[in-house]
Amino acid sequence: MKPNKKLKLGLPKGSLQESTIKMFKKAGFNIYVSERSYYPVVDDEQIEALLIRAQEMPRYVAAGVLDCGITGQDWVNENDCDVVQVCELTYSKATSGPVRWVLAVLKDSNIESVKDLEGKRIATELVQVTKKYLKNHNVHADVEFSWGATEVKPALGLVDAIVELTETGSSLRTNRLKIIDNVCISKTQFISSHSSWSDLWKRNKMQTIALLLRGAIFAEEKVGLKMNVHSKNLKKVLSILPAMKKPTVAPLSTKGWYDVDTIIDEKIVRDLIPKLLKTGAEGIVEYALNKVIP
Amino acid sequence: MKPNKKLKLGLPKGSLQESTIKMFKKAGFNIYVSERSYYPVVDDEQIEALLIRAQEMPRYVAAGVLDCGITGQDWVNENDCDVVQVCELTYSKATSGPVRWVLAVLKDSNIESVKDLEGKRIATELVQVTKKYLKNHNVHADVEFSWGATEVKPALGLVDAIVELTETGSSLRTNRLKIIDNVCISKTQFISSHSSWSDLWKRNKMQTIALLLRGAIFAEEKVGLKMNVHSKNLKKVLSILPAMKKPTVAPLSTKGWYDVDTIIDEKIVRDLIPKLLKTGAEGIVEYALNKVIP
Amino acid sequence: MKPNKKLKLGLPKGSLQESTIKMFKKAGFNIYVSERSYYPVVDDEQIEALLIRAQEMPRYVAAGVLDCGITGQDWVNENDCDVVQVCELTYSKATSGPVRWVLAVLKDSNIESVKDLEGKRIATELVQVTKKYLKNHNVHADVEFSWGATEVKPALGLVDAIVELTETGSSLRTNRLKIIDNVCISKTQFISSHSSWSDLWKRNKMQTIALLLRGAIFAEEKVGLKMNVHSKNLKKVLSILPAMKKPTVAPLSTKGWYDVDTIIDEKIVRDLIPKLLKTGAEGIVEYALNKVIP
């Protein structure tokens, strides 16, 4: 370890901020953000963090002002910067999935596909990506930068269509918009500049952070499940457990009974528990995990 | 599974909202509420959720506008609706216990029991239940609907008594009120309409939700407890463990030592730990649980 | 147990409040704070809690108005009260470490050490401690009580130096201050009055609370770590595990494989996981703990 070495890490200010800090905490890095300060404090002396907007992150990483940063694939594309993708992180603002930038028009509009946009006016915060998308479809349209409130603009008669971010779709529904197409599906990215990636100490540090972050994200979708099973049901129970990690089987203090402990997808628990009860499992207990490294 | 089937589920807007969404999350259902939208998004395609006030929930479930919903027993009684009680859920706004609607008067009032209310004036949000309560006690009094700030009304001289919700009693104390009687003890309820309950697919779906919710609620009151025990103390330690689930006993890497792992009531931990230490248990570790299905 | 006995416990209102209540919850005591009330409700009938400022806590404990309370060592010193230290609790407002009161001056000031403060003007909320500190260094300076916004005063030209609280240092950085010296390193304290400490029932109650609180705090820094290990790697893996608690080794359902489960320092996880992967551990899972009693 070289004590003087520092990794300059950009953290996304704004909508991704809270979920990013939470994920780093689970990965083992405590980040303290003081109000009014752009320098969060990380409990790792080798990391120097800076809070900047996700939109601007690729620019400052590419320029070498930062070694690396967390941002969305959407903004990497929009800035069209040459950066290294250290790893993809499957979390976003509200959900654990990617965000979508969709092409949307008023529900009662007769625009049905991207082809109908010829000569129309489109508002978006993602101007370059939208222009490239239109070019790929051989459509000519005015794409204008929107300073906010994009979703109300079609109803106000200001534009014909928008390209806007959506996670759950409910804001589109509120503004009576229908989705015509996906323009960009974007996951959170951990990116590095080329020069920092060439520095072995920095690359190794980034890879460790990535390993732990992925472990934390993976753990979000997993749970531990324990249950009591009598020896006569053990085989059946083990056969329906889709374990990533092989189940542990340990004897209970009561003879003939075993504790089965395993790690499974949180998503399937709601279907699995009724089946386990039928197969004879008892005392089923689910517990949360901080990190899962397969 | 019939992919086109949908269960219309009402979630309580307001004071119960946060604890309900937290409980569904532990039960395995992620609910995303967008500001300004009444349609929360649930990560289960078979559920269509709607946010409405707990006060109005029984009315819309009874009318069949919703298949089922989460509300309080108090509002089921107040609306006097004919609904099916799928299951009782022991959580409320602030604590894990039920809420109480109490009859309260000023500390220095000479009203001592419900009998002293003859001819008096009572403010409450729970008008029908209060009238029924008075009728049961053969007392005639004016019951008026209170639009809020009920607890300050006796001190302002506007009414003689109130029937008001209390969880911890501290708001009553602040307003110098004394409790005369309990009018209604209310737990959170998962209710269904009769017609939805007759639909087997819907009933099965509701029963699965209820099973998982109960598991999540039960887990709130339980913890996992692990400890290292030498073989010579094992019997004594096992004898004082009031396990719901039989304890697991597994050998440690050090010879003669065992790991004892069990699930117990969180409430008794504070008394149990000193005893365990005396019996020779070491390295006691407590961990939280997501779900417990006995 | 004497049911009529009550322990009067002071909880710190303000910046320490949230972390204290969280720690008591992990220790097994649920505390409900109602807005506008100074009497939090604790789910232990033997405890009567009161919310007061940490600054004033030592004064009211020493005077016997309260049996015991949670405050900082800084305020015990400032009030110069004769109280019993039941135990030290290593948590503070934002981080898990102690807080520091530092002597700070403007970055471009030519004050380099406490000696340069002779005849200068110092603003602080911690007047008595600061005066004692100066006396120990044989420095004569004006120490004035600051009613807030202490950190901006040097830049406004109002004072030459300040003695101010810092946890992460970022607020000092924002105001372009440099730290000259530590005046007081302060941990959170659980204090008692002498008379309450002499009462055996009260002392026993306080010691139980202290045991559980320490268990909860200790658990903050620990995590559980489980992994699958083949018998051929078991020895190597066990040799690099710095377990506080001896690891549990239990057979998996797949022959030749074992589950290794242990409790370690959260701090070392980020270095340990890469090593474990190299030694042949698989399916590494980290989980959080509520209490750890060694």
Place this chain on the structure above:
Amino acid sequence: MKPNKKLKLGLPKGSLQESTIKMFKKAGFNIYVSERSYYPVVDDEQIEALLIRAQEMPRYVAAGVLDCGITGQDWVNENDCDVVQVCELTYSKATSGPVRWVLAVLKDSNIESVKDLEGKRIATELVQVTKKYLKNHNVHADVEFSWGATEVKPALGLVDAIVELTETGSSLRTNRLKIIDNVCISKTQFISSHSSWSDLWKRNKMQTIALLLRGAIFAEEKVGLKMNVHSKNLKKVLSILPAMKKPTVAPLSTKGWYDVDTIIDEKIVRDLIPKLLKTGAEGIVEYALNKVIP
């Protein structure tokens, strides 16, 4: 004046509160509202004020708990209380006009008039007035009390129609509702109980308050207008001034010029000023008024 006499005056808590206090201030009564207190302090020793909801005001005035109060005509009707109308005050929450309770349905609903509501479901906060309105039209429908968010209920499919308050109509527009009919046009009222009205001292006090309040409200719609006019244009200018108060004509320091000063409707200023300029008025100055008593 009897110094011991007090007039108990109810002020409306909530949406009317701010505009009411502002109007009393212009009328010459300063009212200080402390957070958390229901007793505003009035700088008139003969008045004792109490803050309660406008909805409940008629009830407590009719019952004699208060001598008089400010509320809306809507709530007088809803409570169906026998009170004295001291005077009508033309101000409301946002505008200076009355508020309207309108019957509204979804824009694409085929309900076109009150007659189409037979057998339908209507949500409102104004249940009694709505029932009376339906009865007058010989329509039978379910009227249910709405606990809030009334305007979103038709779109959620919970009810067929609503009766809701509107001042500017923009909230209805946002929720895609169309107005079918006016159910109640309501102005702010100053009401008294019969017994207080019979007390001559109280009646006189209420009449003075009413006189000053009306003066303050009247002043909201008036402005003072001054201008310089040469003697040759004086007649023409005076002829187009629609003065409530006869204009003052005073000589300026420059010979042949006059100052014309008058009080007119604020509404017509925007049309009048261009005309005055054409007629030769110069240096036109508009100023605000506190009270106008015709």
Place this chain on the structure above:
Amino acid sequence: MKPNKKLKLGLPKGSLQESTIKMFKKAGFNIYVSERSYYPVVDDEQIEALLIRAQEMPRYVAAGVLDCGITGQDWVNENDCDVVQVCELTYSKATSGPVRWVLAVLKDSNIESVKDLEGKRIATELVQVTKKYLKNHNVHADVEFSWGATEVKPALGLVDAIVELTETGSSLRTNRLKIIDNVCISKTQFISSHSSWSDLWKRNKMQTIALLLRGAIFAEEKVGLKMNVHSKNLKKVLSILPAMKKPTVAPLSTKGWYDVDTIIDEKIVRDLIPKLLKTGAEGIVEYALNKVIP
């Protein structure tokens, strides 16, 4: 005028801030306060303003860090500083009158006068003034500095009495306290250091500010009143007008009628208007004033 000369003016941060800035605006000085900045911008190049707490103002003025400042008499006394009183300004936080520091105890306490405080415990923010007050009454009691929430301390059993600020008394009423005595009646003060007062340019600048501030404050309590009066009533009307400024009498455009315009105390308007109406005045109009310099 010396363009390079600057007057360093301290403005009170916190509860007096808003009313002070409003008063300076009326006096003709626009003060712009940016969030996060301690340097308000004044549209007078000769003034350099600084925002600091009223409690600390006398200290920094006496030390010459500031030339002058706005604070309360209470804090001048508490700091016991030797400053020049430029002028007294009759406005405070909420009302236009002075603030009072009162000695208060619980309503049901048997402490009836300051004499009963012997050996008791008193909490206050105004420690030095309170000690002097007790000394004047030959009473020995513990006076402790209160860090806030002073008014709830008697009810919590922490102290026997408090010395606390009150403007309208409603916060005392809420906490069931009764007032025993006035400890300090305090008006807002414009203070200067002795050395700045000796500088003729600075003294002149301060006196101009004081003249304009007093004009603005005086205007708060005055209004302009105009009315139409027929010549036959003119004498009677003039006889009941208690004008500070002699009334202007100007002819109206209608023969025989006059406009009477005068400046009177706002306080008497509510009694005067009914009398004027009886005397034959018509079209009475009240208007507000920015400054009144008698």
Place this chain on the structure above:
Amino acid sequence: MKPNKKLKLGLPKGSLQESTIKMFKKAGFNIYVSERSYYPVVDDEQIEALLIRAQEMPRYVAAGVLDCGITGQDWVNENDCDVVQVCELTYSKATSGPVRWVLAVLKDSNIESVKDLEGKRIATELVQVTKKYLKNHNVHADVEFSWGATEVKPALGLVDAIVELTETGSSLRTNRLKIIDNVCISKTQFISSHSSWSDLWKRNKMQTIALLLRGAIFAEEKVGLKMNVHSKNLKKVLSILPAMKKPTVAPLSTKGWYDVDTIIDEKIVRDLIPKLLKTGAEGIVEYALNKVIP
């Protein structure tokens, strides 16, 4: 008047919104903005208002979506749109003056003029105007769009310079920036599209709005001043009154005395009043104005 004619007016959402609505109110147009609605209601049936960002206003006016709108000259330049300037309005967000976009660098930077920016990196929200400015100075530099927090970027090391809005300069001071040059001085503009300007009815309507708005703005800087003067001093007093409007001189009820009433610049009042007092004026009264049309 053609009742069906409508003028589509864009009002600036955001920082200019409050001051714009206040100015329209003084001009005689009441604008009601409902939360969540983009359609403010104006009490003039000929106006249909829409709230959109000032940045986007020129674009939508130029495109004819709106007839006219209020925005800043800065955004007219940035959008480089061909619009008609109806009139200039001298008010801005905080002060009554124009806003400045300044080129700023860190205080300790060695960049001293625009010439030193060659090859540097500049962040701004006003990209096009900044590029034009650099071109005029023959400087080549990277101009990047800033998504916010522009002022902290130089200190974070992200850019070398910024072009940023300033009204009072205090935010620049807080971030230790020095101003190198003015890039754009911008006043608020009332703009129209060419086609709407050609429509006589619309042009006339816009000119009336402009006349009244200018009257309201002008009144911000003026006050009315009245005083009592004895005939012997009248000439001297009149000679020092710099009246826009010739002063009115009217006799008082006391013989030999006159009332002098005039309109003057608010800015000079603070110097004028001491002079007037010396010249013998008494009972000086200042009052505010709503509109001044010279």
